[in-house]
Amino acid sequence: MKTKNTAIEQSWFVRPSTAVAPDLIGCTLVRQFSDGEIKRGTIVEVEAYGPEDPACHAYRKQTPRNAAMFMAGGYSYVYFIYGMYHCLNIVTDRAGVGSAVLIRALEMENNPPPITKAIQRLAAGPGKLCRHLNIDRTLNQIQLDLGQPLWIEPRSQQFKTALENQNKALVQTTRIGLSQGIDLPWRWYLKGSGAISKL
DNA sequence: AGTGGGATCTGT
């Protein structure tokens, strides 16, 4: 039996980022453009950032840049970095708690198949996936819900079953590109995925 | 008002 595709509801994101992050692996990120065109990708790599975490943009205090992280779970936090790239985060936890999950890699859907190696690398990295999906700061602080420019759909039953059978597995390890908080094991990825940012 | 560093990526 096939279940209807709907967006994950906001309350699901109102948990610590370290709880939401691994649960996001296998979910689908949906990007809807203003002309109605839709692109979908499966989330295969994430990192959690939270309070008491020196690497977190919200570690010190609230500023205009990190304000989105203090919103309630279920909103977007998009920031610009290195003069060239944007990065997409999913805000987590209650309003007032500065935390989010960085989406680091997607496996893009392709119609029609097959998925080539090149397509697998299109969204293999936080900067690359934003470039591919035209995500910039105009999409900061938007609610993730059906009909918005971005939303997230839950794991398919097929994916859940594969996890239970251990045909698929998550790997938990340390985060990438940081100068602080480098030992916290808050990065998760889907084992064996060809779309991981650093293989 | 000036400045240094940053949750990146690409090519050498």
Added chain:
DNA sequence: CAGATCCCACTA
């Protein structure tokens, strides 16, 4: 491993 390239938080 250097370079591209811009925003913003911090210092003064």
